[in-house]
Amino acid sequence: MTIQGVQGEERDDYTKEESRALRTRSQRLLLELVRPHRAKLVGIAALVVVATGMTVAGPAILAFGIDVALPALQRSDATPLWVAGGGYIVAAIVSGIAFYAFTVGTARVSQAVLLTLRRRLFDHTQRLSLEFHEQYTSGRIIARQTSDLESIRDLLDQGLNELVRGVLFMTFTAIAMIALDPTSGLVILAALVPAILLTRWFQSRSTVLFRETRTTSAQMIVKFVETMTGIRAVKAFRTEPENERDFGGKVEAYRDANFRTIQIFGIYEPGIMAIGALTIAAVVTVGAFRVVNGDLAVGSLLAVALYARTFFQPIQGIGMFFNGYQSAAAALEKISGVLEERPTVPEPRAPRALPEARGAIDFDEVEFSYATGKVVLPGFDLSIPAGQTIALVGTTGAGKSTLAKLVSRFYDPSAGSVRLDGVDLRELPDDDLRRAVVMVTQEAYLFSGTVADNIALGKPDATDDEIEAAARAVGAHEFIEALPDGYGTDVNKRGGRVSAGQRQLLSFARAFLADPRVLILDEATASLDIPSERLVQEGLTTLLADRTAIIIAHRLSTVAIADRVLVMEHGRIIEDGSPTELIELGGKFASLHRAWRDSLV
Amino acid sequence: MPPASSAPQPHQRPKIIPALSRVMPFLRPVIGRFIAGIATALVAAVVALLIPVALRWLVDGPLTSGDQALIWIGGIAILLLGLTEAVFVFLRRLFVTLPSTAVEATMRQTLYAKLQRLPIAFHDRWQSGQLLSRAVGDLGMMRRFFAFGAVIFITNLLTLVIGLGILLAWSPLLGALFIVTSIPIVVIAFRFEQSYHQVARRAQDQQGDLATAVEQSVHGIRVLKAFGRGRTALEGFERQAEALRSTELTKARSEAMLWMWLTIIPFVSYAVCLVVGIWLVAEGQLTVGELVGFLSTAVVLNWPIESLGFLFAFAIDAANASVRLFEVLDAEEDIVDPEEPRTIAAPRGRLVFDDVHFRYQDAASGERDLVDGATLAIEPGETMALVGVTGSGKTTLTALPGRLYDVTDGRVTLDGVDVRDLSLEELRTHVAMAFEDATLFSASVRDNVLMGARERTDEVVAEALQVAQASFVHDLPEGLDTTIGEEGLSLSGGQRQRLALARAVAAKPAVLVLDDPLSALDVETEALVEDALRHVLASTTALIVAHRPSTVQLADRVALMRDGRIDDVGTHSELLARNDHYVHVIASLEEAQRDRQDLEQVATGAFQQVDASVDAARREEDR
Structure with a gap:
């Protein structure tokens, strides 16, 4: 037992030394x-x-x-x-x-x-x-x-x-x-x-x-x-x-x-x-x-x-x-x-500036395990060239989200390194990293303030035109316009009640506005209805054309726009290739794809 | 900032007496003990005033005559008076403490019960932080006021009257001087009251807002981190904290100003009384004993006078607290049990929406109703999928059968009975819901699953967990007994959703309402859940909001919602064949499969190539 940080906070049986400490x-x-x-x-x-x-x-x-x-x-x-x-x-x-x-x-x-x-x-x-x-x-x-x-x-x-x-x-x-x-x-x-x-x-x-x-x-x-x-x-x-x-x-x-x-x-x-x-x-x-x-x-x-x-x-x-x-x-x-409590993901002491980011990501013998000792990624190598769109497929617990969180540096690897354009993420100043890498997750949180404020979170100095352009790009413009005060509608106020799907569209608009080199989508389209998803994907095809992207999705429709599919299981990549190749291969992805196609009828 | 948090009301000055008297119904049961408390406090105060009288008697009597035996009597009198005061203070607390904590507890439970009864629409408007500050801070404030502030206020006023009487009796001139020089205190205390309440209320609200900012920064931590906006959030927080600080300083200055005058004025009046008193003694119009008695009485009166200011502030705070409390207690409960509830003996589960309308009370007059004349009949045992684009009103419609909101026009009937004619208890036994954002409570997995179940057995739990494919709970540290929720283990979105689904299933309702219940599940789990769910749905009426063709597969029929109305109802294939909007909403890729040519126009064109190349490859193989 320890009293370091917040551990033992709920205890009331401290020893003498502990109380003194x-x-x-x-x-x-x-x-x-x-x-x-x-x-x-x-x-x-x-x-x-x-x-x-x-x-x-x-x-x-x-x-x-x-x-x-x-x-x-x-x-x-x-x-x-x-x-x-x-x-x-x-x-x-x-x-x-x-x-x-x-x-x-x-x-x-x-x-x-x-x-x-x-x-x-x-x-x-x-x-x-x-x-x-x-x-x-x-x-x-x-x-x-x-x-x-x-x-x-x-x-x-x-x-x-x-x-x-x-x-x-x-x-x-x-x-x-x-x-x-x-x-x-x-x-x-x-x-x-x-x-x-x-x-x-x-x-x-x-x-x-x-x-x-x-x-x-x-x-x-x-x-x-x-x-x-x-x-x-x-x-x-x-x-x-x-x-x-x-x-x-x-x-x-x-x-x-x-x-x-x-x-x-x-x-x-x-x-x-x-x-x-x-x-x-x-x-x-x-x-x-x-x-x-x-x-x-x-x-x-x-x-x-x-x-x-x-x-x-x-x-x-x-x-x-x-x-x-x-x-x-x-x-x-x-x-x-x-x-x-020390941040387990600390800012670098001697930061290295990111040279004009291109968006190449390398995993070099990366291991990741939780503090509890549970190993999620056991020795992982992967190289994603700049501009490639990757789809991660696999069951819950296969390590997809962990991989995404390592790239966005929500976590640091337990061993090995993750590099962006050759620079270890741990050496990058936070500002550079966040400008280059943005992750959109399933939980699309809205802060109190207007719709425009919430989109502008992606780029605080954005003009109204830029905000609107981002909203249009993901097909959120129409529903925003229909709100009582349009972009000025307070998300907590009268008429500002937005559905889960609409929240997700807004968080997409945020990411569009941020215009990062590397975009990570972790189940970001789960709550979207199909027409919205279609619009988002239209937007994505343009947006992802020249940047690196990692897409995690249960719905294989999202996977369709990927250049390369990685099928993960127990923290390892078991299949790697273009969607066509993998379907031909007749492995895990092919069977997932078949099951998904059957589900559409 | 957060407009919803600072509950929508102007900061009017509360009228202290009316605001506080609203609490009377809570006080009535213990009013006897309160009166006893005030009476004992008064005795203690009067006894305290008698000590200077004894002192005067001592100075003018034995000290002048030199009678030593009488000195003992005087000393013992002073001792007895002092001890009596202590005993009565003890009694005052004895009388008041228990009832005051009991009143606080009753008010707290009343508030909680009221909040549980208030409709969802109320909770949409009020953030939990604002409600919490009422349930804890404001009620504690009122308890302290009634146990201490009010009792002291009344006794101090009476003490002041009696004390001034004694002073006037000893020397009308000195007494009058003391009163006149003390009048500015009343004026200052009154002016303080005028300004203090506003700044105090502002501070309370700003604290609530600050708490909201903290809450959002923690709940939205992933977004803030993903975009590296920690600094922006910090700046916003700093602005709010700075605003609170400046309000607090204004408050402190206003209090300090009061204290200053409360120090200066009594001292000046002692000085005046001392000079005039000595002159009177020198002139022979007053005895030394009387002067000693007068001055020590005046010193005893210092506290009642001084306390007036802070008791005023106390009363204002308590009045503010009372106003804030009654903002909630007065809120209208518009979703209540009917006066004469009807009952459905054997529910079959026929759910009918009959020209249903819904709009929020605060919607602008030009806005279309969110649900704008929806008509739909779901037969017993039937599973109906509800499909529509985001914002078409699906989620709102699902909240109506269980009366989370009430229709604003039209009606929802269950087996022919308007849901508003059933008791809420009965209605919600018949109708169970699972929401997209699954809420779990700090309790064991078992208790979370059995929340709405009539039969609380392990078989029910096992069955429900099986349907929801939530076998992961057996891997938790303590299995079914593991505490989850805010106070326990945190689960992933998909795990929470499955437990919420299990909860709805375990309730074994006649009607099951599911709002996109599988959105966070992966394809394989979703397929398993659907297989298991099919058995449950065979005998249960269900309304399921669906975004995916796969979820639609569960349904016997599909209702298409558009602009708040039910646009079309039919089987999946019927709708595909006849309704273009349905095709638009549900069938992005299905359409593609039937008509490859059109796929060019459909955005997710990539799969067309994939499929085409795969087909080509297969043809190669076949050859």
């Missing part, structure tokens, strides 16, 4: 994120010190007013009174402005950190290879980007704020009390002992409960999302009552965990208040005796009473901080795990 990893990430803002953070810290100091000065000024200014006034000296009043107002304004600057400053830093983290996560997940995405479900990446970032944000925005302000407030209050009256100061410090013990109890209990809250809420969310995305199947197969029971159980589990979390806070908070009550009673009683004995002024008694009253207020905020910290720490562990 996870913690170090998340702390490293946090430091990295915060480091650029050091200067700002120092400024913010200074602001809190000033603001808190001014707040704590309040009761001392009240004491000064009663103990010094009042007797002075009775002697007709109003100066100390004005000093007390003026001092109070200055303290108020300074701390008000400092709090403003502090709040805005914290928000700036936390938002900047979040923006960096969001960007890094997004960029990183985009770089991670398909192999990663096939295992790590989309829901988890979305959770990293949303709820996990949210808890980090809570920590940065409120948690830290509470902690820093709370600790400073308590420290300053203690100092002020000791300065005003050391005896009362000792009482407060003594009261701190049970308060700290109670806080530690709260902290350890809430850690456990908090984790439970997170697990139960995650289960609830998964169920919810699954129901909503699969609502058609839910309705068609009448699983609503069962879902409701199941979801109800998960809601109840979450409610219970949440309830217990809140409940221990319900013990902690009054507990701290009781300690506070003891403290204030002790301070006032001891103080009162000393006032009677003349050891303490009345104003000072008021001040220490007020200090004792407010002393424990922030401790709850500090307790809350640890809650927030727990969830942020868990979030950071997972995020740092994703960021630790």
